[in-house]
Amino acid sequence: MLRTLAWVVVALAGAAGWAALALHRGETISAAWLVLAAVATYLIAYRFYSRFLADTVFGLNDRRATPAERLANGRDYVPTSRWVLFGHHFAAIAGAGPLVGPVLAAQFGYLPGTIWIVVGVVLAGAVQDFTILFGSMRRDGKSLGQMAKEETGPVTGVLAMVAVMAIMVILLAVLALVVVNALKDSPWGVFTICCTIPIAVLMGFWMKVWRPGRTLEASAGGVVLLMVALVGGRYVAESPALAPLFTWSAPTIAYAVIGYGFVASVLPVWMLLCPRDYLSTFVKIGTILLLAFGILLVLPPLKMPAVTPFIDGSGPLFAGKLFPFAFVTIACGAISGFHALVASGTTPKMLVRESDARLIGYGGMLMESFVAVMALCAATLLDPGVYFAINAPLATLGGTPESAAAVIRGWGFVVTPEQITTLTRQVGEQTLLGRAGGAPSLAVGMAHILSGAFGQGLMALWYHFAIMFEALFILTTLDTGTRVGRFMLQELAGHLWEPLGRTSWYPSAVFASALTVAAWGYFLVQGVLDPLGGINVLWPLFGISNQLLAAVALCVATTILVKSGKARYAWVTLAPLAWVLAVTLTAGWQMVFSDDPRLGFLAHALKTADQVAAGTMAASRGARLIFNYRLDAALGLAFMTVTVLVVAASAREWVLVLTRRRPAVAKESPFVETAYVG
Amino acid sequence: MSADRPRARLVAEHPSDPDRTSGRRRERERLATLGAALARAIAALRRIAGMPDYAAHLEHLRRCHPERPLPTRRQHFEEYLRTRYEGGPTRCC
Numbered sequence: 001m002l003r004t005l006a007w008v009v010v011a012l013a014g015a016a017g018w019a020a021l022a023l024h025r026g027e028t029i030s031a032a033w034l035v036l037a038a039v040a041t042y043l044i045a046y047r048f049y050s051r052f053l054a055d056t057v058f059g060l061n062d063r064r065a066t067p068a069e070r071l072a073n074g075r076d077y078v079p080t081s082r083w084v085l086f087g088h089h090f091a092a093i094a095g096a097g098p099l100v101g102p103v104l105a106a107q108f109g110y111l112p113g114t115i116w117i118v119v120g121v122v123l124a125g126a127v128q129d130f131t132i133l134f135g136s137m138r139r140d141g142k143s144l145g146q147m148a149k150e151e152t153g154p155v156t157g158v159l160a161m162v163a164v165m166a167i168m169v170i171l172l173a174v175l176a177l178v179v180v181n182a183l184k185d186s187p188w189g190v191f192t193i194c195c196t197i198p199i200a201v202l203m204g205f206w207m208k209v210w211r212p213g214r215t216l217e218a219s220a221g222g223v224v225l226l227m228v229a230l231v232g233g234r235y236v237a238e239s240p241a242l243a244p245l246f247t248w249s250a251p252t253i254a255y256a257v258i259g260y261g262f263v264a265s266v267l268p269v270w271m272l273l274c275p276r277d278y279l280s281t282f283v284k285i286g287t288i289l290l291l292a293f294g295i296l297l298v299l300p301p302l303k304m305p306a307v308t309p310f311i312d313g314s315g316p317l318f319a320g321k322l323f324p325f326a327f328v329t330i331a332c333g334a335i336s337g338f339h340a341l342v343a344s345g346t347t348p349k350m351l352v353r354e355s356d357a358r359l360i361g362y363g364g365m366l367m368e369s370f371v372a373v374m375a376l377c378a379a380t381l382l383d384p385g386v387y388f389a390i391n392a393p394l395a396t397l398g399g400t401p402e403s404a405a406a407v408i409r410g411w412g413f414v415v416t417p418e419q420i421t422t423l424t425r426q427v428g429e430q431t432l433l434g435r436a437g438g439a440p441s442l443a444v445g446m447a448h449i450l451s452g453a454f455g456q457g458l459m460a461l462w463y464h465f466a467i468m469f470e471a472l473f474i475l476t477t478l479d480t481g482t483r484v485g486r487f488m489l490q491e492l493a494g495h496l497w498e499p500l501g502r503t504s505w506y507p508s509a510v511f512a513s514a515l516t517v518a519a520w521g522y523f524l525v526q527g528v529l530d531p532l533g534g535i536n537v538l539w540p541l542f543g544i545s546n547q548l549l550a551a552v553a554l555c556v557a558t559t560i561l562v563k564s565g566k567a568r569y570a571w572v573t574l575a576p577l578a579w580v581l582a583v584t585l586t587a588g589w590q591m592v593f594s595d596d597p598r599l600g601f602l603a604h605a606l607k608t609a610d611q612v613a614a615g616t617m618a619a620s621r622g623a624r625l626i627f628n629y630r631l632d633a634a635l636g637l638a639f640m641t642v643t644v645l646v647v648a649a650s651a652r653e654w655v656l657v658l659t660r661r662r663p664a665v666a667k668e669s670p671f672v673e674t675a676y677v678g
Numbered sequence: 679m680s681a682d683r684p685r686a687r688l689v690a691e692h693p694s695d696p697d698r699t700s701g702r703r704r705e706r707e708r709l710a711t712l713g714a715a716l717a718r719a720i721a722a723l724r725r726i727a728g729m730p731d732y733a734a735h736l737e738h739l740r741r742c743h744p745e746r747p748l749p750t751r752r753q754h755f756e757e758y759l760r761t762r763y764e765g766g767p768t769r770c771c
Binding site: 072073074075076078080081083084085087088091092207208212213215216219268269270273274277278281282285346480483487503 | 720721722723724725726727728729730731732734735737738739742750751752754755757758759761762763764
């Protein structure tokens, strides 16, 4: 009775939150309403929908021994208590995606992003993560690719592998571009990030050579040194002798990041990769907790309108209308195909009992969605004028605060040049204009929140703390991602010539690393040189590829359901699949074929050709741009083709099973009774 | 959320027990509990960050493979490094 009452209260609170968001059309609205609507929706979805999935659809059975129990080896198959595993899983899935996407999508206003993040996660993202985790758990922790191969056939398996490789390349390129835009002409940021490399090496020697295996000690020391480097950055930025040494242009940083990715991939893991991994995990968890605490304490007013005029596709950050582009821009936080790789990686090998998969698969994704909501709050609490000054491309804004303010006033948002220069000085930068990519505006928003929560006057420090935190874990994604790409490539190349497949053979490692780095490095450099900033092309492309991977994962999930005789519940994955396909295929189609040169790659290539013919653009530069736009178009088409093929192959399988031409047998590991009591 | 797990509960002190020795014992017990809680917290941190857990691995080997020689801390760490970063992605976007 009391419980029912409590849930009624939660439901009413959520309804109040949504009503406030829907009906409010004033100057500002408190972030409290947004947080309230989101959290109440999560609670209700977790209590009711995830229980329905767990009990009725999957039939989770705590008497069935999990892989962690049956295959325990003390290394990757380790029974882990559920809250600890929740932390582990969350640390693995939450990266820069849920922070950057909502910030960019804020150009449409706070409302579209909020609705998609909250509704999307409940009905799509968390369902995908939970289903894949369930499937993998019932198959000894097999990966998404292996499951696709076993359930739908070898072709689908290979296609899934290809999709993973392609998305990886685009992901790494766009994340690197975010870092470049955050660090260009910022001696403080560059110094702090440069310091993380010797700090990591020091940690590496500590835990490998001096005190073997003492990873926690090394990490504690690393975090302290990192904070020293952060404070030291201010001294560097203010020193007339040191500041020029660390003031790097965008192309310089791009090449430095590429070089770093290569070195990190070929060096032994203990020297750079592993210590940075730990460092970024702890900083990430700490900062997210700090941000949540700050937002709940300050409950800042959101100054961005609920919906901006840019929903018609004229937005300065990226082209394209609200549908489908709001849903592509925010991938992580609502639904992220990449999670299917983690949910079929380390996590299923650590579950103690089957029912824990609910908290970890569904609950973990709700948590990531909340991170996205916080990022949205941090971006929309800024004055819209300031937000656009930071995020619109330099080519649009012009190089000075005066020109930027004039352009932004033309869009209907009030901002003065003084506002921009004051803010720039407050956060200790030389310029904030045209830093597209989400990280800097998120950092300004976080600095507002954290200095509001923990005392004024430290704005610059908080800003650079936020930049350091984002750059740190983006670079960690970059080096682990490059290494994963290297292994995938070596596996593929091993089929052509056996020695290339040996992961520890040095020439093969160097070759595969160079190829992987060259692939994402190419897109990174083109993005840096792009007059419109590159984010406008690469981020939507990444969003599309990520959600197409989600479509692949949802296909595999549906196949698993159909084959385990749960076809009548297949709508739980089919409905999000239909939505994701509608969104991404529309977005992909528009990005390739739209007549609007701001949006369509082919149209843009044509326009560039005209400019070259008219003599307004140098022929060599024009040729390069045209080649890149066509390459992007080919890539978009390839993504769509792979997905359509996977969907077709899966649909064929479903029809065969449902018409009883193929036995409905899922390739689950056989039931073994658990030895645990209770 | 199910409340299926027993929660640790503070045992109420007996009001008629002013004995100092038993007080000291309680103090020791409390310290031991505190130490165990700290060890659990550290183990949880390790697991969350995906760090190796040497003690847990030794316990596993003693229980399941008593015939195998126990690795040193250094050997265990090197084995962990070999397996952790080869294979699928461990981190997301």
